[in-house]
Amino acid sequence: MQTVSVLNKSYLNGEWIEGKSSRTYDILNPYDRSVIATVRLASKEQLDESFDRAKEAQKLWAKSTVEERRGVLQKAAEYLKANQEECIQTIVRETGGTVLKAHVEFQLTLEFLEEAIKYADEVYKVREIPGSPEKLNHIYRLPLGVISSISPFNFPMNLSMRTIAPAIALGNSVVHKPDIQVGLSGGSIIAKAFEYAGLPKGVLNVILTDIEEIGDGMLNNPHPKLISFTGSSAVGRHIGAIAGQNLKRVALELGGNSPFVVLSDADVDQAVNAAIFGKFIHQGQICMIINRIIVHQDLYDEFVDKFVARATGLSFGDPSDPNTVIGPLINEKQLEKALQYIEAAKQEGATIALEGKRVGNVLTPFVFTNVDNSSKLAQTELFAPIATIIKAATNNEAIEMANDTIYGLSSSIFTSDLARAEELALNIDSGMTHINDQTVNDAPNIPFGGNKASGLGRFGNPWIVDEFTVTKWVSVQTTQRQYPF
Known part of the structure; x- marks a missing residue:
């Protein structure tokens, strides 16, 4: 892999380009705030140019063969595999994620890339629909066009690749803006992989910039479909409003307030094991993270005691240490926001079962019990190592509480009655429910997405194929048709 000093540029129309803004941005290590790279931000004019180039490049890429598309994807995967250790180190340094989290993210990135190889033949494939003897009905999927891609700071490599790889596999071009805080792992490394793979220039453009420079330029440019x-x-609501005005499609994976429901017949020890992982992986900075732990009153005290004991013993500190479980939050703003949530919860009267502390840029686990499900603490997406445990009087009440949120991304149910659990899973208004597991699960061949305020659309094969293509009906009249006038 090239050095950081080279990858700190935007990748536009097949070239590594210095930004034209008057401003620079320091990408910092969240643990010690040391500078990883300094980026000259790209300008609005450069963004517009990248969309122009992407539109032109897509016309040719749409005519590429299945073998060409698969070959590029395979070589991009080869590049990542050959540079795995440096990729993982960059994820740790940029995101503040632990070594375990970085390995998980890297593996998911590869899986999404390799899954895209499987459906690169879905465009232009003809499907015949039965009609009259005189008419043939052929249905095609065609490339959609230019795709505008915006990814977050928490799992930047994976959450970027799950848009970029399918788009390229299906004959589209992409203009991608990673969160500038994680511009290397969220954008530059991916651009380097596809450059190595021989992707034609302009098909993938990665722009390192921020909203202050480009405003709504990723949303209101006329080219992306x-x-x-x-x-x-x-x-997401802001994007949806602009997209609606301009009749653009959206694929929105938004916030969450995932419930972890422990029913009266659950295995408490295993539920605690799952809850500890699903709450504290990556310091709680995951959209699918367990946000509310809802426990039947018969198991509540036992669950709380065991959960607090486990949370107390979690190691924290430097995420580059393989033994670390709790690393830093991404930046000072997120840390201050978490501390404000904690103080507000104390004022609301929630019980502190485990009081954590700030150690440098690390926040150690906090556990609140006797939390009201309607409280601000319970209804807020915390994005921090703050656990809330809520008591339910009955199993039915637990499910009702699980649904009492504006969000609907992921959810979990712990019980020994698997048949009943599947019935209850269908009653939880979320895109995903996991029985006897925690809420943080992903794979490239499942319909990943949320309901309600958690988003629109589904990632994963084959659902992403419909999202990233346009359906075309071609009919062929095989005999002369007689018209009524």
Whole structure:
């Protein structure tokens, strides 16, 4: 892999380009705030130019063969595999994620890339629909066009690749803006992989910039046919409004408030094991993270005691240490926001079962019990190592509480009655429910996405194929048709 000093540039029309803004941005290590790279930000004019180049490049890429598309994807995967250790180190340094988290993210990135190889033949494939003897009905999927891609700070490599790889596999071009805080792992490394793979110039453009420079330029440019965004529900609503005005498609994976429901017949020890992982992986900075732990009153005290004991013993500190479980939050703003949530919860009267502390840029686990499900603490997407445990009087009440949120991304149910659990899973208004597992699960061949304020659309094969293509009906009249006038 090239050095950071080279990859700190935007990748536009097949070239590594210095930004034309008057401003620079320091990408910092969240643990010690040391500078990883300094980026000259790209300008609005450069963004517009990248969309122009992407539109032109897509016309040719749409005519590429299945073998060409598969070959590029395979070589991009080869590049990542050959540079795995440096990729993982960059994820740790940029995101503040632990070594375990970085390995998980890297593996998911590869899986999404390799899954895209499987459906590169879906465009132009003809499907015949039965009609009259005199008419043939042929249905095609065609490339959609230019895709605008915006990815977040928490799992930047994976959440970028799950848009970029399918788009390229299906004959589209992409203009991609990673969160500038993680511009290397969220954009530059991916651009380098596809450059190595021989992707024609202009098909993938990665722009390193921020909203202050480009405003709504990723949204209101006339060229993209779809806006793919992972991030907050507030920003998602803004994107949806602009997309609707301009009749653009959207793929929105937004915020979450995932419930982890422990029913009266659950295995408490295993539920605690799952809850500890699903709450504290990556310091709680995951859209699918367990946000509310809802426990039947018969198991509540036992669950709380065991959960607090486990949370107390979690190691924290430098994420580059393979033994670390809790690393830093991404930046000072997120850390201050988490501390404000904690103080507000104390004022609301929630019980502190485990009081954590700030150690440098690390926040150690906090556990609140006797939390009201309607409280601000319970209804807020915390994005921090703050656990809330809520008592339910009955199993039915637990499910009702699970649904009492504006969000609907992921959810979990712990019980020994698997048949009943599947019935209950269908009653939870979320895009995903996991029985006897925690809420943080992803794979390239499942319909990943949320309901309500958690988003629109589904990632994963084959659902992403419909999202990133346009359907075309071609009919062939085989005999002369007699018209009524």
